Amino acid sequence: MISAQDFCDILADRGFTTASGVPCSHFGGPIAHLSTQPGRYVPAPNEGSALAVAAGAALSGQRAYVMLQNSGLGNLINPLTSLVMTYQLPILTFASLRGWPDPATDEPQHAVMGPSTHRLLDSVGSPHYTLHAEDTTDRFTELLDSAQKDLDAQQAPFVLVERGAIGKAAVHEAAPPWGVASSTAIRVVTDSCPEASVIATTGYTGRDVFAVADRPGNFYMQGSMGHASSLGLGVALAHPERTVVVLDGDGAVLMHLGALSMIGHEGPANLIHVVLDNQSHESTGGQATTSATTSFSAAALAAGYRSAVDCDSEDSLRNAVLKAMAASGPHLISVRTLPRTGAIPPRATNALTPQAIRDRFQQDLNGS
Template structure:
């Protein structure tokens, strides 16, 4: 289905407010919504739904676009806000990991299998889009009937159902000097025995390409939770240095994790945020840029600095290596990249990544893995 036709059908039905968190399956609609005057990109799916509910309460029909992996972030406001207060919102969710989990990345398997059942369990009406314009109209008719009952409706979008289109440049602005590959390369060159957690998507893939090592935990799903992993490890392994390599969109998604870092103050934690003002892994959709150093100091990090060049980044990482943290390093980088790094799953399963990391982190502890079958 043409992306313009999809978005046009929603506007024809009176939808005038849009929010969401990008997915590559919905790249085309998001590219068009970037140009819509009442589209607000949200840091996480729950906030997107509350934004839409606010628009509905103000008399404007609202739609939210998400990836089904973010359905968990959506469940609280879906059940305790929309269903509890009779607020109808249209939700458009991609169907990653469905119908064949093996055709997608492993971290989409559980939600791919569980999306339909989750919606059925909480009593939210839904339907799967087949790419036929008539099918879309039929689903929107069902959404109208649910709206009359003051209920939300979910349109589920499998891979390849809606076409893509170019993401707008977003106006003239000065691009940072560093790109993602260069920034990760500088960081990787300084890693020795640090336990390193890298965030969702391209940043993990860049680290894998630059310096694959047992001490790297490539967090390919669970967007926004790399800082939680790092803080948990830093607090329980105070004798080990811990590095979290984050992205701006991921760090924003669960900013409360950074607030907890500042409150807890682990001296062995360094938090690096690569900021390109976009969701690069899903197509380059825009995200808010923040002054990460200033924010970190306000949250209670011991040191914080913005490093705009490779030389600055290298010198600062060398300097703070011997200083107590927690440290925040904000790194402005350019959108996009000149290459596509390899997927971690080309060499390691998720279980292998976990097992070797656990062995590196606690080499004297037994691995938590499946027992060998009896002979």
């Protein structure tokens, strides 16, 4: 293992002045360390945007690197192949190796990408190297020496990072929190519309929903970050007779913010989109999102939602849900939530297979 500070310092000594990325627990240490230094790290909404930021830095003569989870390589492939490779911009990317070498040791959403990561990069001609948990700073330096040859050849190499290869760092203390506990907000929403079909976004939100409000009409997303609202739109359009509630997170909404425009355009009267906004990527270590400078309610109204409100208490949230139930949507409800404390509930797939979650949700939709 190498320390988070050594990781950042070695790269800085090599002239890398800019970093961007989407949080993964593997990179919690470096992101926390860089975030204490203004201008060193750009928190991106998705992996493709992170790579494009680095491409802009490279185009401007700076050295840049990207950090991301390998599950996000799908978001990265388009700008990698059509921007970075096309213009031969030398960018170094660090990708975690979730679901590798043994997919059974990780969450089910990593079962496909984990064993495929190396082959995927091979398929597009990206050179790559692996940093193992037992590797030292000397080995890290050797990998960077190899990657430097690729950068000199105007290629975009990857360093694939095994779990435990990079140490942690203290997370910067944020301002004192305020808002509603996530589990409380979820219970208020689900109690207010007990017959609704519920789409729960990935991460801790899905775990909380499973713990406090599990029922057959819930669909728990494993991975696919940022797509809960689009999935909910598909369900809402297919079943206009059924209220559909999307329980989303601030980081997930920001990842694919354009979905708001799609939902506003389609105008499903039966869709209620609830954003639990704790201003952090909590399941990867509490790294800050950019929601502090974004109004989800204003964005939703501008995108064509019929209504959008902000809530910061149980009563205001309950009233907002009941009002949305009584009027044609789509509606967006943004609720400020507190950082989670105590033990985190297990994910739904600890008790149910993904296929079982699918089957019982479909049966509930069909009234059987």
